[in-house]
Amino acid sequence: MKNIDWEDAINKRRSTRSYDIRPVEQSKIDLLESFINDMRMPFEHNVKIRLFRASPDKKLYTVFQSPPDGAAFVSDTDVRSISKAGFLGETFVLYATSLGLATCWYGHYSLAELKRIMPHLGANTGLTKPKYGYGKGVVEGERAICITPLGYWRKEGVRLVDRMQTSFFSHKRKDVGTFLEDGINQDALPPELLYAFDLARKAPSAANSQFWRFKVSPDFKSVSIAMPVGYKHFKWEHPDVDIGICACHFWLGLMMKGIDCKVSLNEEQGRAVWHFEI
Ligand SMILES: Cc1cc2nc3c(=O)[nH]c(=O)nc-3n(C[C@H](O)[C@H](O)[C@H](O)COP(=O)(O)O)c2cc1C
Incomplete structure (x- = not known):
């Protein structure tokens, strides 16, 4: 790249x-x-x-x-x-x-x-x-x-x-903490992961919906990015496209920090789930 x-x-x-x-x-x-x-x-x-x-x-x-x-x-x-x-x-x-x-x-x-x-x-x-x-x-x-x-x-x-x-389709974004699942606190994240998540949360999404969720293993070695199971957007038919955009930002963030990772993508419960093994 x-x-x-x-x-x-x-x-x-x-x-x-x-x-x-x-x-x-x-x-x-x-x-x-x-x-x-x-x-x-x-x-x-x-x-x-x-x-x-x-x-x-x-x-x-x-x-x-x-x-x-x-x-x-x-x-x-x-x-x-x-x-x-x-x-x-x-x-x-x-x-x-x-x-x-x-x-x-x-x-x-x-x-x-x-x-x-x-x-x-x-x-x-x-x-x-x-x-x-x-x-x-x-x-x-x-x-x-x-x-x-x-x-x-x-x-x-x-x-x-x-x-x-500047306003209607705003570029404003929510905090990393909003998207972390399983009660993980963003302050507990290693700085490189927090950096990559910070870039991930800035991804564009249709109507700025920001429906991605971040899952982190307790040892911080694996991360997954997906939308919630069953998520539907009232106007945009393909939210898995946006999940790919978010995963791209996360991957670029890891790359900027010199962190190698293995990337895989599965279809799980009807939606795209991006996995990163660090
Ligand atoms: C997959 C995808 C599809 C989009 N489709 C449209 C669209 O059809 N019309 C439009 O005006 N904006 C569209 N957008 C732009 C979003 O509204 C915009 O990314 C979002 O409001 C965030 O603003 P920002 O891109 O300035 O950060 C789309 C964005 C994404 C990611």
């Missing part, structure tokens, strides 16, 4: 919903392409990150105008695959942030418009529904699990959208 300051990227990243309508410089696109080609993940996967060119005069995102560039995270739709799409997608988003680019995880994109600018449905290309996002549950073939614009924040953008960036 590239040697970048992941902590800085995590602290700088915000969902941006107002963009200058200008393309990302070719030199940055080249860096993004080579980052995608060199990504080394601590697990096997089939996730594809695809850059696309969007048409700013067409509606790709429901609440803002698309800048000319974007990226899609494409995978199968079983629980483990979509969670891995979250993990890889966030690594990419943070790298883009480190290049000074603005991003926004987006689940409810226009399927018809994405299909037009980036054919990706293979044998299912005739699909016309759903209108937004890729659908519910497990479906046949690959889908774009989420997409993100890539560009530059238009600071003087439409006032309502500006306000959404």
Whole structure:
């Protein structure tokens, strides 16, 4: 993995919903392409990150105008695959942030418009529904699990959208202690674990729901990250994507502290559970 300051990227990243309508410089696109080609993940996967060119005069995102560039995270739709799409997608988003680019995880994109600018449905290309996002549950073939614009924040953008960036879809986060299970106190955690959890809690989640839970073994050697059993979000159909994003932040935190770990991902009781053996 590239040697970048992941902590800085995590602290700088915000969902941006107002963009200058200008393309990302070719030199940055080249860096993004080579980052995608060199990504080394601590697990096997089939996730594809695809850059696309969007048409700013067409509606790709429901609440803002698309800048000319974007990226899609494409995978199968079983629980483990979509969670891995979250993990890889966030690594990419943070790298883009480190290049000074603005991003926004987006689940409810226009399927018809994405299909037009980036054919990706293979044998299912005739699909016309759903209108937004890729659908519910497990479906046949690959889908774009989420997409993100890539560009530059238009600071003087439409006032309502500006306000959404700073308040409505807030970037505020709860404490690490809120997410620890089994009565573990955050003050008892080794400093490196606390550091990694602190980055994990800063992960973005749909509507900022922050539904992840952290489990730590009594000897602090194993950690798992998952959503509560049976958790459902009223609007977002794929919360396991967000769990992958959170697991990515935790893994980057361990890496920043020079801690090696074994990462595995299981489907347990219908949801993705990320395990870290330290
Ligand atoms: C998996 C995922 C899907 C998201 N989908 C949308 C979306 O469809 N529309 C939108 O406006 N924001 C979407 N968001 C952005 C969240 O609202 C945002 O991450 C959250 O409010 C936290 O704010 P922050 O990213 O600025 O820290 C999504 C975020 C994630 C992680």
